[in-house]
Amino acid sequence: MLKSHLLFFFAGLGAFNGLALSLYLLWRQPATPAQRWLAALVLMLSIRTGKSVLFYFWPEVSKLVLQVGLTACLLIGPCLIGFVRAWADPQRRHTRKDPLFGWGLLALATGFGVAFPYADHVGLWAGAVWRWIQFGWLACLLVAGGLFVRATRQQDSHDAGDGLARGHVAAVVAGVAVIWLAYFTAGLTSYIVGALSFSLVLYLSAIVALAQRRKRRAAAPYQDRKIAPGEAEAALQSLHTLMAQEHLYKDASLTLARLARRLNMTPARLSQLLNDNHKTAFRQYLVQLRVEAAKGLLSTPDLVSMEQVAEASGFLSMSTFYTSFKKVEGTTPAAWRQMQLRSNADS
Structure with a gap:
């Protein structure tokens, strides 16, 4: 009995917290396109997880609940692709019409559900529709992963990152992959594992985000200190001399941390030097030299x-x-x- 209660608590709490997080992301300002897609992604995962919890503990739950859950599951993959595309294209050069595709897919899925309701077509939904959704989700995962890899290779194209670090985006893709794997292998483990995996991914992400926030706050007093003009001039001269003599910019794998070590300063200090005293970001500085x-x-x-x-x-x-x-x-x-x-x- 205790084990059953704990399963319900952690799985159900994850679904509820996911819903709260999606609403927070949706209403948080400024709301970027990537943030809106992430909110939609978390919402679809929360609905899918909530359906799993209800079905696991109450197998006789309304077929409408199962239909809504599977419809949300269908939209997880497209929302992930929309999120990665929006992050990789913060200027919205190629993604302005992506939301229309998302709304169109939602309309088609809803129309299919009205024409073929779960209650009257249990075999269809539990068979062909379920398999199509699972493999469609996998296909979207592979596409999103490919888009992420391609975007990271174009290093200069997303210095802004639409407000999201590259590591955060990678974590989202990896987290969705873990959840898909948990549901796909549910026949070998347990159906509730899918819901628990969502809770685990959600809470781990929250812990990492809080830790990074504390780290930024701890570093803030040092970042706020302006570099003295004389010190900045000398540091910039050392930087320019190093680049002119050793041509470090020709190394495609050069990072801010490696360059900072050569100059005997911290990465944060070098970044501040470039942004405040050279009026350019690290990537832009390298691009100009190249x-x-x-x-x-x-x-x-x-x-x-x-x-x-x-x-x-x-x-x-x-x-x-x-x-x-x-x-x-x-x-x-x-x-x-x-x-x-x-x-x-x-x-």
Whole structure:
């Protein structure tokens, strides 16, 4: 009896807290697109989990509850994709119409439920629909993971990150994968494991978020201290000298922490130096240096291939090279090279 009560408490509390978290994310200002998608994702997971809890402890629960739970389960994967896409595209260049797709999918799922209610088509929902939802969820997980990996390779494209750190997004994708695995293997374990996995992921995420918040608060007094002008000038000179002599920016894997160690300062101090005294972020600073190096290679008489220019300048991929170069110079590397060639021919 005690074990049953504990299962109900932890599984049910996770579903309730998930609902509260989704409402908080929805109404918290400023509400970014990624935040809204995350709120929708947590809401769908909470409804799915709540349905599992009710069905596990009360098998005779209304078929409408089961239908709503499965409908929410159908939307988990698309909400995850929407979340990752919105995070990777904070300027909404390619994701403005994503919410329309989400609402359209919800309308289709609702229409299907009205046309084929669970109560009258138990075999359909418990069989084909359930399998379609499970494998559709898996497909969405794989797509979301691929989108995340592609976005992280384009390092300069999301310095802002839509208010979310890369690690947070990775944790969301991994957490949803854990929950899917728990439900997919429920036949080998127990149906309630899916609901418990959601509670576990939710509480672990909350603990990590609180720990990071305390860490930021502890570091805040030091971050608020302005670097003295003389000290900042000397530090910037050391930075520029190091980059000019050793060309560290050509290392595509260069991080803020590694560069800070070379300068004998903390990563937070170097970040503050760049932002406050050089008016640029670390990634933007690297991109500027890499673009200047690329321009030097493109200006030479030897027609070095674009792939060689990108690699020699420190860019991780051709897509990042083209995106960064156009962002800084307003034109593509190939077009810039042609302008240089014409200019040299005219002179």
